[in-house]
Amino acid sequence: MERTLDYKGRWRNHTVAFRVSNEEANLLNDLVALSGLTKQDYITRRLLCRDVVVQGNPRVYKALKNQMAAIYEELKRLEALSPDNDELLYTLQVIGITLDGLKGEDE
Numbered sequence: 001m002e003r004t005l006d007y008k009g010r011w012r013n014h015t016v017a018f019r020v021s022n023e024e025a026n027l028l029n030d031l032v033a034l035s036g037l038t039k040q041d042y043i044t045r046r047l048l049c050r051d052v053v054v055q056g057n058p059r060v061y062k063a064l065k066n067q068m069a070a071i072y073e074e075l076k077r078l079e080a081l082s083p084d085n086d087e088l089l090y091t092l093q094v095i096g097i098t099l100d101g102l103k104g105e106d107e
Contacts, residue, residue, distance in 0.1 A: 016091035
């Protein structure tokens with residue numbers, strides 16, 4: 001196994017693992033894709049209460065596009081939003097915040 005250091009040159013030699021539901025795993029994967037970070041870096045930043053700053057790149061734009069298409073299809077399917085759609089609403093909020101931040105870079 002090749003040794004790799006983090007962005008500050010520290011050797012990461014501890015493993016942290018935990019279980020999540022399918023819904024939590026899907027939400028986490030969506031949020032990671034929208035962040036442009038690796039899953040490890042995303043989780044570490046969130047656990048340490050550090051900001052997740054999204055840097056626009058083709059991978060982030062593709063994730064945003066795919067998420068918006070999925071949300072659009074889900075909203076078309078739903079007649080009314082219900083409490084069962086909390087993950088969808090949270091993902092939509094994150095996309096809105098991300099798009100607002102990316103929009104600011106163009107100005």
